[in-house]
Amino acid sequence: MRRAEWVAARWLGVGVTACLAVVTIGLALGGQLALYINPDSAWFAVSMAVLALVGTVATFLVPLGAEADHGHDHGDVPHGIAHAHDHREHDHGSDHDHGSEHVDHGDLDREELDREAETVMLAPRRALAIVATVTGGVLASGITVAALVLPPASLSVELAMARDVGAPPLFAGMDSVTLATSGDTSSFGIGEWATVFATSTHPDTFEGESVKLTGFLTPDPDDPDSVRLTRLVITHCVIDAQPAALPVLSPGWESEHEVGDWVELDGTVRTGADGTLVIEPATVTAVPEPADPYEY
Template identity: 50%
Template sequence: MATRLLGVGITAAIAVVTIVLAATGSLALYINPDGSWFAIGMAVVALTGCVASFAIPLGREAEHDHDHGHVAQAPARRAAGAVAGAVGGTIALVVVAAALLLPPASLSAQTAMDRDLGVTPLFGGDDVIALATTGDTATFGVGDWASVFATAPDSRLYEGTTVTLTGFVTPSKSGGGSQLTRLVVTHCVIDAQPASVPLVELASSEETGQWVSVTGTVEANSAGDLVVRATEVTPIDEPADPYEY
């Protein structure tokens, strides 16, 4: 009974947390909103399975514990299974406790800096470049511009473009200066990658991790690299949805 209640309890707790996060609009802090329907559907299936499991008589699963000619090894296998179950159960309980006790929170600026390898991931690829050359960049976020800056075949195609971007301030890995950063999520926060665009003339009062709205112009610096010359920087609170997708 204890084993069954542990399994059912952990499954039900995770399912309920998933549904509550979705109902309160906080599920996007952990997964891409495009995948919310799948997470919610699986949570409902899990809860249904938890209820249905009580229709199975206790001990029924033991009827399938056959030795298949390895009688001498059965006790060892059962002992190993018990240890593995205890370890797995402990890990699962820690995960459930964290989900229940800790408030929903986004990944920090420090996490973004830790994941920054100094190489810009290409979030948009060819589609971003093709769209940028048409001048239709109104919907571009930090991730889109980071891809454009990293792959621009000719900086003159983008110079003079006015941008308004939202992100948090991080120090540049290439030396002095600051950059505007967002975490880009493909499926969930586990695969979140930092995207950054270099800023010129950012007010020195903006500390690392401060969320800001930046209005500026794309230009090429003396090295021919694209940067955003900030004309207006406004500190803001972290947005309800802090990621790009």
């Protein structure tokens, strides 16, 4: 039983870590790590993965179960010291026996009852701790095995739509807004343009700006004659991925495209009737999903 516990502890420690490290390095070598983290952080993730594998190899030098040894074995005590220690304990015990002719058995009974009550109180906590440990171990193992056997995949369009809470997206800083005002928008993606659309106080400044963007289509809940060109923007990893969307004037778009279709759009920024910015498309061409479907 103890051996099984040691193996489980080793698996949930270095075993899971080693598997995730292998997955990380494999994704990096295959050029697919960007599906999960910002490419700017790839060097750090790969370095930590290599370090984890080195640590895993080092654990083979540690005997199984050694992690449960907390250093209670203080080595052999010299015979003379041990004998003297036993002698002092014997003398102490003798003094106690001779000095106390009567033992209060009521106190002993109360102590025994207190110990039993404490054991009863701790039993549910121990059971809960065991259940939590087993549950966490199963979940961690399941995620690790899934990472090993499932092919890499990007986040779905449905997830992007679910994460869209309707709040104005702010993926870029004021430097991007300032750059847009100066007219240098050639490097802008959907994330930067979404920030400009949401924060511009002078929409007419961008009237007539040309855009060429790639994203997937999602419906505009506020305007049936518009569709939204959407892309997921990642700051650090897919956990913080948020959708950026731009309104595109396209009456009857459902007759040519479906929700989730990837398209390349050439168009012009216009000021809508309500004073907000929209894109007037010149061409909307269906394209396959890019190898790197995110913006960063």
